[in-house]
Amino acid sequence: MKKQTIALHTPYVRPDAYGSLAVPVYNNVSFEFQDAQEMSDVFCNRVKAPDYARIANPTVTQFEQRVKALTSAAHVTACNSGMAAISTALLAVVSQGRNIVTSRHLFGNTLAFISGTLLRLGVKPRLRDLTDLEAVEAAIDEQTACVFLEIVTNPQLEVADLKAIAEIAHRKGVPVIADSTVIPFTETRLQALGVDVEVVSSTKYLSGGGTSLGGLIIDYATFPDINKRVKYDLLINLGVYMTPQTAYMQTLGLETLDVRYQQQAANALWLAKALKQEDGIASVNYIGLPDNPYYELSQRQFGPTAGAMLTIDLASRQACFEFLNKLRLVHRATNLFDSRTLAIHPASTIFGLFPERQLEQMDVRQTTIRLSVGLEAPEDILADIRQAIDN
Numbered sequence: 299m300k301k302q303t304i305a306l307h308t309p310y311v312r313p314d315a316y317g318s319l320a321v322p323v324y325n326n327v328s329f330e331f332q333d334a335q336e337m338s339d340v341f342c343n344r345v346k347a348p349d350y351a352r353i354a355n356p357t358v359t360q361f362e363q364r365v366k367a368l369t370s371a372a373h374v375t376a377c378n379s380g381m382a383a384i385s386t387a388l389l390a391v392v393s394q395g396r397n398i399v400t401s402r403h404l405f406g407n408t409l410a411f412i413s414g415t416l417l418r419l420g421v422k423p424r425l426r427d428l429t430d431l432e433a434v435e436a437a438i439d440e441q442t443a444c445v446f447l448e449i450v451t452n453p454q455l456e457v458a459d460l461k462a463i464a465e466i467a468h469r470k471g472v473p474v475i476a477d478s479t480v481i482p483f484t485e486t487r488l489q490a491l492g493v494d495v496e497v498v499s500s501t502k503y504l505s506g507g508g509t510s511l512g513g514l515i516i517d518y519a520t521f522p523d524i525n526k527r528v529k530y531d532l533l534i535n536l537g538v539y540m541t542p543q544t545a546y547m548q549t550l551g552l553e554t555l556d557v558r559y560q561q562q563a564a565n566a567l568w569l570a571k572a573l574k575q576e577d578g579i580a581s582v583n584y585i586g587l588p589d590n591p592y593y594e595l596s597q598r599q600f601g602p603t604a605g606a607m608l609t610i611d612l613a614s615r616q617a618c619f620e621f622l623n624k625l626r627l628v629h630r631a632t633n634l635f636d637s638r639t640l641a642i643h644p645a646s647t648i649f650g651l652f653p654e655r656q657l658e659q660m661d662v663r664q665t666t667i668r669l670s671v672g673l674e675a676p677e678d679i680l681a682d683i684r685q686a687i688d689n
């Protein structure tokens with residue numbers, strides 16, 4: 299079956315007593331057992347069944363099963379935010395004295411987690427230019443716990459050469475953990491490119507219009523110890539498991555993900571092309587434009603679509619603020635892949651507390667506006683951007 303069908307028809311783990319078509323929401327904490335033996339079997343992992351909702355819940359399990367069916371992953375773990383998924387996956391591979399090879403081009407909280415939280419626990423960040431394969435190779439040593447990367451960075455829109463990086467990492471016995479939030483896993487086969495574990499903020503494309511926070515750890519079991527640490531240690535001990543209400547909303551989001559994504563990606567391409575013709579815009583950065591330096595790599599790795607995030611550069615920080623203030627349709631808000639188009643000035647918001655020197659190292663410019671393109675008619679988005687640029 300194709301992805302659109304799988305997203306709708308993955309069978310329930312156990313048939314619903316009433317034959318509910320939409321996934322039932324088990325909005326409860328505990329589950330009763332027939333007898334003491336069954337109770338012991340479940341608690342001691344001899345029998346798989348839910349016992350307590352911090353550890354397992356049928357609604358969440360159903361969501362995980364659908365993602366598993368769509369990705370052919372060995373294990374899927376749903377967490378209560380993208381950051382919960384990222385921090386849990388990283389904690390599963392690190393220990394004191396080890397290092398993580400990664401980049402400065404990272405989601406702000408991920409960078410803060412790696413270079414702040416984990417550093418305090420004795421794990422060293424090795425921040426390198428991941429487009430420089432020699433630098434990647436030189437950074438990996440016996441103590442490297444993983445290579446961590448974002449498949450497309452935000453807001454720089456740098457595309458990682460996954461096959462090349464994974465080849466280097468695997469030669470040294472090191473797993474590659476990839477944040478694949480910006481291109482849905484229904485579009486790509488990252489395992490075939492060498493990714494061992496995917497982490498996703500399901501808050502974005504999956505939630506279906508910015509309804510709920512969530513995260514996924516999609517584990518291909520090429521490094522079998524990771525899942526054991528995630529499921530039997532961190533998930534339970536940190537309390538990062540997804541809630542049933544969120545799993546319900548995100549299952550509904552998953553059912554319509556493909557149509558929404560295809561339209562949003564088409565809108566983004568249409569808009570990127572149109573914005574290139576606009577006088578007031580200094581440059582347009584979108585990896586789906588054939589003259590983008592990452593276009594070919596993106597097409598090769600992710601297929602014909604290139605996501606729904608693009609950036610434009612204006613004359614100055616002041617011009618960016620004026621532009622944002624004049625928008626009438628496009629919302630001034632953070633988040634990616636809401637059904638509505640959103641605009642933000644990353645340097646003064648998401649990265650607003652980083653010192654200027656660090657922003658330069660991260661290639662976060664004062665002149666950049668990030669757009670997350672929604673499901674509106676693209677002509678209407680363009681008209682709003684035009685009137686906000688015209689003085």
Ligand SMILES: *Cc1c(COP(=O)(O)O)cnc(C)c1O
Pocket residue numbers: 379380381382405408448452477479480499500501502511512513634
């Ligand atoms: C939003 C985002 C995250 C964090 O996800 P939350 O669900 O907000 O915790 C991580 N990585 C990327 C690329 C993101 O866009």
